[in-house]
């Protein structure tokens with residue numbers, strides 16, 4: 351071998367090794383080899399009246415499954431499910447995400463979930479891998495649903511099986527490159543049993559409900575890679591839109607002075623049930639219409655949990671026009687009033 355060939359080969363090998371190390375320590379290999387997943391099992395969830403009832407409650411009133419998997423009646427307050435479309439899927443173009451659709455999860459055999467096994471649904475819901483093996487776009491909050499207890503999961507699947515069948519083929523999501531590769535790092539198999547949540551105090555009960563309800567996905571601002579911004583948990587700032595409704599930033603719901611320190615339990619319940627903070631009407635994109643039928647005990651628990659949050663100093667006010675915020679780096683009403691951390 352000539353000397354130069356050896357040098358070239360060495361250089362080439364060094365580059366390969368560096369690249370491999372680089373990938374390992376930065377984006378990891380998932381973008382190239384696909385999501386971490388597990389083989390499907392033949393487990394079946396036994397239907398029971400208790401499971402049906404619990405499943406209906408979670409799917410319709412806590413976890414927002416129907417908010418995201420149905421067409422919404424935009425003429426009504428609180429964006430309720432449009433009659434005849436419950437679970438039949440929809441496009442997210444209204445939210446400004448034209449490449450995303452949620453699938454039909456009614457029991458229709460050709461266009462819905464009729465031929466997907468219980469474990470196929472279970473894996474999609476808690477682990478983020480679809481019936482066709484694809485990585486689900488993490489706006490489908492499977493990262494939160496990882497904490498869903500086995501019993502609640504069984505209830506959710508049991509209830510989905512009872513939805514009226516709707517025949518509607520939704521086009522597949524078409525997540526653009528390279529995002530479609532990066533999201534392969536998100537799914538994680540759930541291999542251990544997930545026991546019933548600790549409900550011994552209102553705060554603990556509330557924490558579980560807030561996780562299933564994905565409050566944090568909207569109220570904790572995310573960076574451009576979809577990661578929660580550390581230190582800004584539940585402090586608001588990300589902007590949400592829905593068709594022709596004015597874009598609104600999620601509120602700071604921590605007990606900080608510029609959060610919701612003045613909320614009483616009664617005001618919180620009234621807000622979620624009516625979509626109004628006294629005279630002030632909330633945008634329907636805050637899915638109060640899909641939380642409003644939670645029981646008093648559950649809403650009170652959520653409020654008890656919110657009161658335990660670390661107060662985060664972050665001024666967000668939708669009554670003002672959006673300005674750049676040094677704290678969360680996003681643009682939202684009152685942004686100019688915030689200082690960078692340590693600034």
Ligand code: HEC
Nearest residue numbers: 413414415418451452453474480481486487489490491523
């Ligand atoms: C914030 C919106 C949102 C919520 C809430 C939501 N989903 Fe989804 N879901 C989606 C989207 C979007 C997809 C499709 C993702 C994709 O195509 O990459 C999806 C995919 C799925 C799939 C995968 C189907 C397949 O192709 O295998 C199932 C099953 C599912 N969701 C069930 C549920 C259930 C049950 C709940 C409630 C416990 C729920 N979803 C809550 C948006 C949501």
Ligand code: HEC
Nearest residue numbers: 563564565568590598599600601627632633635636637668
């Ligand atoms: C899809 C995104 C989204 C989700 C999910 C969401 N919110 Fe909101 N929330 C918003 C937005 C946007 C606003 C601002 C509404 C406005 O100002 O019109 C808001 C406002 C609020 C307010 C009113 C604060 C004020 O201004 O007085 C409360 C309270 C609240 N959310 C609590 C919750 C809780 C609790 C959950 C979970 C059970 C939750 N939100 C889930 C988007 C969301």
